[in-house]
Amino acid sequence: MTAVTTAFAKAAAEDRAALVGYLPAGFPDKQTAIRAVLAMAEAGADVIEVGLPYSDPLMDGPVIADAVYQALRTGTRVRDVLDTVHAIADAGTAALVMTYWNxxxxxxxxxxxxxxxxxxxxxxxxxxxxxxxxxxxxxxxDTYGLDRVFLVAPSSTTQRIGEISGVCRGFVYAASLMGITGTRDAVSEGAGQLVARVREHTGLPVAVGLGVSNRDQAAEVAAFADGVIVGSAFVRRLAQAPDSAAGVAAVRALAADLAAGVRRR
Incomplete structure (x- = not known):
């Protein structure tokens, strides 16, 4: 049983969805990124996604793409990503790396x-x-006992959802809409249907990502999903902060707000 499985099981036992938060390693710098993800965990995030900066982030919207570009410009490498993961794991929170395959x-x-x-x-x-x-x-x-999280989309066929769910471990990532990452004014109407379709093929938790940015949206998604994934909203808080301390505080405040949302379902 991995830390991710434990985190989702704990959330289920508390009759709530798990909160999964994302930030890229190295943004705006390595140490600020580490302080920010630790603040996110302390404020209520159950699982942390650490983004591995990559030069061709085709699924990412402008907020995350700009942050990743800045992280690369400052020299962020795989070792910095692993150091960030290590800090999260040492603090007792489940850490996954979100990465393109190259x-x-x-x-x-x-x-x-x-x-x-x-x-x-x-x-x-x-x-x-x-x-x-x-x-x-x-x-x-399999050799190292790691979770593998693949994505399904609203356009995925029934057969494809079965194939993808069959190789997942930890949870299944349900992209709630077609397109790139970014906050939205409303949760996709098809997100609940996609979660239901995935559950026909697996007993794994199903977490919904793309678009959630506030407590009300988190509560809405938590009503039908096992996990709520938030990325762009956290990155924006760091990007808009006047300094590192303010950025970390803003991430902490947002995590607390979203954690209250997933507990409101």
């Missing part, structure tokens, strides 16, 4: 899995990796 492939799949496990990480979220191309990662994640 950096993992370039690093070496087995080596990445080994080093991630060594840092206390629970696994990977891989938005651009398909089950057909995932054999090396499936093998490495």
């Amino acid at each position: 950096p993992v492939d370039h690093y070496g799949v087995d080596a990445f899995a080994r080093d991630l496990a060594g840092a206390g990480g629970a696994g990977l979220i891989t938005p651009d990796l398909t089950p057909e191309e995932a054999a090396p990662w499936l093998a490495a994640s």
Whole structure:
């Protein structure tokens, strides 16, 4: 049982959804990013996604893409991502790395899995990796006991949802709408239907991401999903802050607000 499984089980036992928060490593700098993710966890996030900065973030909207670009410009590398994961794990919170597949492939799949496990990480979220191309990662994640989180979308066929759910471990990531990341004024009407479709194929928790930015939206998603994933709203708080201390405080306040939301369902 990984830390992610434990976190979702704890949330279910408390009759609520889990809060999953995302921030990229190295933004606006390494130490501020670490302080921010720890503040997020202290304020109520159950699982932390640590973004691995990549030069071609095709699924990311402008808020996250700009943050990733800045992290790369300041020299953020895989070691900085693993250091961030280590800090989260040491604090007792589940940590996943959110990454496009190219950096993992370039690093070496087995080596990445080994080093991630060594840092206390629970696994990977891989938005651009398909089950057909995932054999090396499936093998490495089995060897090192890591979770593997793949994405389903509203456009996914019934067969495809079954295939993707079948290779997931930890939870299934349900992208609530087609398109890039970013906050939205309203939760997608199809999100609940997508969660129901996924549950026909798996007993794993289903977490919904893309668009949630406030307590009311978190509560709305928590009414039908096992987890609520928030990314752009946290990144925006850091990006708009006048200094690091204010950014960390803003992330903490948002996490507390969202944590109250997932408990309101």
